[in-house]
Amino acid sequence: MDLKSLFRKYTSSEPKVDHSENIKVEFEVFTKCYTEWKGGNQNDTAEESYRIIPKFYEKLPKESDVVSLKVREEARAMFLQRRGKELLTNDELKALWMLLEKYCSPPHLLEDDKQINYDDFVWVAGMGGPKCAPYFTPTVFANLQHGDPYGRVSIMTLFSYVMKKVWYQQTRIGLSLYDVVGQGYVRENDLENYILELIPTLPQLDGLEKSFHNFYVCTAVRKFFFFLDPLHTGRVRIQDILACSFLDELLELRDLDCQKGMQDTNWFSAPSALRVYGQYLNLDKDHNGMLNKEEVSGYGTGTLTRVFLDRVFQECLTYDGEMDYKTYLDFVLAMENRHEPQSLHYLFRILDVDGKGYLDTFSLNYFFRLGITTYVI
Structure with a gap:
């Protein structure tokens, strides 16, 4: 049949073929085969049919369900113990x-x-x-x-x-032991417990007094959360901790031959932690354990403007207009690592006066003109 005849055939006024019957038969065959495959009955209701589907998600037990929590905790501990035995000694x-x-x-x-x-x-x-x-x-x-x-x-x-x-793998298992929830992340309290129990294994920290251990742990943990939890979710993935270099820097303190120059650049070293905490104490003129704007103005070389400090205290967490040690640590990390994306995000929030998500001429003039002409600390 030539092309002309085919065209006439498909454009003729003959009734078109109804495929609805074929679709109905196809669906019935599919339903029959699917029902036989999953081992049910074709006349089962939807609720009875869903019971046959294997369960692929189990909700976390509630805090009131003590037995389930203990069983889950014991199962995780046994799993991690088994994985630990698979590693080379x-x-x-x-x-x-x-x-x-x-x-x-x-x-x-x-x-x-x-x-x-x-x-x-x-x-x-x-x-x-x-x-x-x-x-x-x-x-x-x-x-x-x-x-x-x-x-x-x-x-x-x-x-x-x-x-x-x-x-x-050893470090991953060690961190997972502190993952109370068992979802692959550690909360701030979990990481504090991990580092606190890690201190006795770090010879470079032997000189620290026990009374300073809690401040040291706070100083160390803040770096993890400042850089690995920019959205302030209150938790950090174990995978992210292992992927960054912070844990390597912390475990470098096991080396007794670590040079002083390397300790000064290592945030987790005893000299660095004492330096940051000493600066905090020196800025606290009224000795109430908190810093107000006047006290923070003495940070560094004392060149921070009043306008900038006002924005810092507006954006950061404060208590009755005063900054605690954790908030101060975030401030120091942002100022000392201004080339890092997390620090830029911290500073951008301060510069973004109207919260628009971008900087315009008004925002820049607000800092340059008011900061220079009115009050420069």
């Missing part, structure tokens, strides 16, 4: 290093940087046992290659990778 890590040194692959181009090929890599994985298997995959071997002419990887690089992964 210090003795197993030492044995792994000995295996890597024993089965490193010639030729040795550099004596201090021995290499291992893929065949020996697989052999060491088998000798190391099931705990080593997750760290000895083809993907890991490929990612750790750095242009060796024989297609090998450095045993030092490989061992550092294993050590880093073990530390990451």
